[in-house]
Amino acid sequence: MSFIRPAKELEMYRETQILVVGGGPAGIGAAVAAARQGKKTLLLEKRGFLGGNITACFVENCNYFLAGTGFSSEGIYAEIEKRSYETYGNDNMRQRNMHAFHSEYLKVFLDGFLQEAGADILFHSFVNEVIMDGDAIAAVVVQTKKGPMAIKADVVIDATGDADVSFAAGVPYEQGREKDGLCQPGTVSVRLAGVDAGKLLADGDRLSEIGRIFKEDYRAGRTGLPCRRQDLPFGRLTRAGQISYVNYACAYGLDPTDPGDLSRGEIECRGYDMDIYRYLKTHFEELKGIEITEIAPEIGFRDSRRIRGLYRLTIDDMESNRHFDDAICAFPRFYDMLAPDAYMDGDGKVDGKGYAGHIYEPVVDSRTFEIPYRSLLPQGVSNLLVAGRCISADHVAESGTRAISLCMMTGQAAGDAAALSLDGGQKPAGIDVKSLQNMLVAQGIHIPA
Numbered sequence: 001m002s003f004i005r006p007a008k009e010l011e012m013y014r015e016t017q018i019l020v021v022g023g024g025p026a027g028i029g030a031a032v033a034a035a036r037q038g039k040k041t042l043l044l045e046k047r048g049f050l051g052g053n054i055t056a057c058f059v060e061n062c063n064y065f066l067a068g069t070g071f072s073s074e075g076i077y078a079e080i081e082k083r084s085y086e087t088y089g090n091d092n093m094r095q096r097n098m099h100a101f102h103s104e105y106l107k108v109f110l111d112g113f114l115q116e117a118g119a120d121i122l123f124h125s126f127v128n129e130v131i132m133d134g135d136a137i138a139a140v141v142v143q144t145k146k147g148p149m150a151i152k153a154d155v156v157i158d159a160t161g162d163a164d165v166s167f168a169a170g171v172p173y174e175q176g177r178e179k180d181g182l183c184q185p186g187t188v189s190v191r192l193a194g195v196d197a198g199k200l201l202a203d204g205d206r207l208s209e210i211g212r213i214f215k216e217d218y219r220a221g222r223t224g225l226p227c228r229r230q231d232l233p234f235g236r237l238t239r240a241g242q243i244s245y246v247n248y249a250c251a252y253g254l255d256p257t258d259p260g261d262l263s264r265g266e267i268e269c270r271g272y273d274m275d276i277y278r279y280l281k282t283h284f285e286e287l288k289g290i291e292i293t294e295i296a297p298e299i300g301f302r303d304s305r306r307i308r309g310l311y312r313l314t315i316d317d318m319e320s321n322r323h324f325d326d327a328i329c330a331f332p333r334f335y336d337m338l339a340p341d342a343y344m345d346g347d348g349k350v351d352g353k354g355y356a357g358h359i360y361e362p363v364v365d366s367r368t369f370e371i372p373y374r375s376l377l378p379q380g381v382s383n384l385l386v387a388g389r390c391i392s393a394d395h396v397a398e399s400g401t402r403a404i405s406l407c408m409m410t411g412q413a414a415g416d417a418a419a420l421s422l423d424g425g426q427k428p429a430g431i432d433v434k435s436l437q438n439m440l441v442a443q444g445i446h447i448p449a
């Protein structure tokens with residue numbers, strides 16, 4: 001059975017030059033870049049705060065894999081890192097992730113940072129519909145408490161992580177791994193208080209040791225816990241006695257765009273959070289005083305829909321560090337794929353072609369990969385750009401492109417490109433890419449010649 005929805009006239013609620021949908025890393029990069037070019041910019045976010053997975057899923061330790069390498073953050077991300085520490089300090093006592101954000105402070109910082117750049121923000125604004133005029137988006141429809149409202153924009157940037165705007169506009173896409181459509185698991189992290197941080201650090205990083213013991217216990221079948229996650233990454237450890245997150249609870253086989261699957265994932269993961277809390281409290285003397293202070297407000301995903309763009313970045317491109325004339329950035333070679341079917345088969349290596357099970361390839365020496373501008377340009381819609389984890393890439397390639405600071409770089413490129421397209425009166429696909437590259441380089445992004 002199906003229903004026909006009667007057509008309804010929508011009044012225009014707002015009009016803007018550049019509309020960014022999604023206030024995560026990619027949307028922040030896009031909105032700040034666009035607004036700094038003097039364009040009227042509006043950012044829509046379905047939640048009541050910015051930051052995306054960093055703040056909603058406690059993914060605070062974004063660039064841990066750069067520590068000890070010759071690489072550092074670039075562009076708007078580097079600016080946020082520096083300024084948020086200057087503003088709020090850094091109470092993290094763990095050396096191994098000294099550069100993690102305090103996600104609650106970051107929410108407040110980002111409010112001011114976006115406003116200072118000149119971008120307007122509308123929270124509680126969920127987009128899942130567009131009105132097309134030929135091959136262009138004439139208006140985006142926002143679902144609000146007041147009902148649906150139309151927002152008109154010259155250029156739209158989809159930074160929803162799930163490519164919701166592109167999906168609504170009919171852009172072709174793929175989801176999950178090629179052979180069976182399975183995505184990486186969804187995770188609901190948990191925040192703990194009541195630890196003696198000094199004691200935990202007295203003989204080195206005891207939290208890493210606890211993670212190792214847990215893995216051994218899991219593999220020997222000693223934990224008795226149902227979640228199939230073997231790793232136990234811990235977040236910041238603070239003087240106030242907080243472990244800012246335990247990234248453990250994983251629900252497998254979920255479609256990140258299906259409300260039924262999302263509901264199963266939230267409930268399943270909250271159960272796993274209770275399990276790991278009890279396990280830690282009862283197995284380790286240093287953690288016997290812990291309590292849960294927060295369970296992440298929403299399940300987080302590492303991958304979801306990926307648009308089909310004018311270029312689809314492949315793992316071969318990344319492994320060969322293929323040079324693109326329209327490169328918008330270069331990023332250290334790094335992959336992190338949690339096995340979509342939960343079994344840690346394989347040896348963690350990419351091997352250049354595909355993968356079996358999980359992949360974890362840390363940064364080695366100076367190897368990088370490039371992202372072409374065409375991966376941000378969706379097929380079939382002329383005034384839309386895409387940024388973040390939903391750009392055009394194959395599934396394994398996405399396990400590298402999903403890095404938070406890189407998502408912000410693709411956002412920054414999309415914001416600049418949108419501004420250039422308005423200046424030149426062209427569609428985003430028609431801009432002078434050399435001008436875009438010059439702009440990005442001037443903003444601190446390294447682009448290989």
Ligand SMILES: Cc1cc2nc3c(=O)[nH]c(=O)nc-3n(C[C@H](O)[C@H](O)[C@H](O)COP(=O)(O)OP(=O)(O)OC[C@H]3O[C@@H](n4cnc5c(N)ncnc54)[C@H](O)[C@@H]3O)c2cc1C
Nearest residue numbers: 022024025026046052053127160161300388389402403404
């Ligand atoms: C548990 C976990 C651990 C991770 N660990 C790391 C790590 O250590 N390092 C790292 O670099 N990466 C890590 N990642 C991956 C990283 O978080 C993502 O790849 C990254 O956040 C993607 O950025 P994004 O802006 O594309 O999407 P998101 O961070 O998902 O942000 C999308 C934003 O858009 C909003 N939104 C979505 N749909 C709509 C809509 N229809 N209308 C309006 N707003 C919408 C969302 O509320 C959100 O604010 C991890 C991910 C998870 C889940």
